[in-house]
Amino acid sequence: MIATAHPGRLGDALYALPTIKVLCDSYKQKADFYTSQYCEPMRRLVERQSYINKFYVAPNYVVDNFGCGAQPWYVPIDGTLYTASFQLGFRYTPDTALPVFIGNCMGIQVGRVEYEYNDFKTLDEPYIVIAPRGNTSFRNLFCDVVRKSPYESVIIGGPNDYINKGLDATGVDLLETLTWISKARAFIGLMSSQLALANGFDLPKLVPHDGMSWDMRHVIYSPTNHYFVNPTAEEILSYI
Secondary structure (H helix, E strand, O other), rough: OOOOOOOHHHHHOOOOHHHHHHHHHOOOOOOEEOOHHHHHHHHHHHHHHHOOOEEOOOOOOOOEEEEEEEOOOOOOOOOHOOOEEEEEOOOOOOOOOOOHHHHHOOOOOOOOOOOOOOOOOOOOOOOEEEOOOOOOOOHHHHHHHHHHHHHOOOOOOOOOOOOOOEOOOOOHHHHHHHHHOOOOOEEEEOOOOOOOHHOOOOOOOOEEEEEOOOOOOOOOOOOOOEEOOOOOHHHHOOOO
């Protein structure tokens, strides 16, 4: 067995999974995954991956700050229990897309983000998923998208992310959220753990931002990822 660790945040830790998979393939062993209490919502999703053995919240680790991901970057592991152990937290500010950066820190190349997930019941009709990440300056945009979309809108995210519009699927387990995303026509939302989930699929991912608050070196670029500076609802919906 090998041990892997990433302290969080949720999206950052999710982006560690491609590296963990490559490490498991290389060692031909499963991995235990260690993280902070902050990442407890990932437990079922992480343990659903066939290359993961167990998910552990390290009892002697406390997040001090989120200045560069979660810090301290080092999660204590008893290395005597494992063939090898790997710390995947951010020792310095990432300078490229996060999955690639984590792999590079281990000296390996990673493939695309992929998740193994369950087939939960969603909707029989076409729908889009919206991840507003709470009451931000983009709330009116998301409400406008719900109002103008020709498809049902399903709101996903944490328990406080619902915007009082659309079908409420917030606060559900991340593993169940994966199924909502997998069957959607498009993902619309801010940069967050929900986008990290959506990046496991080839659907259009339509991401508004203000052109100032996010480091655009960290995002995944692909033909299905579209990043807009202060767009209108019409601009967003034209990509669906």
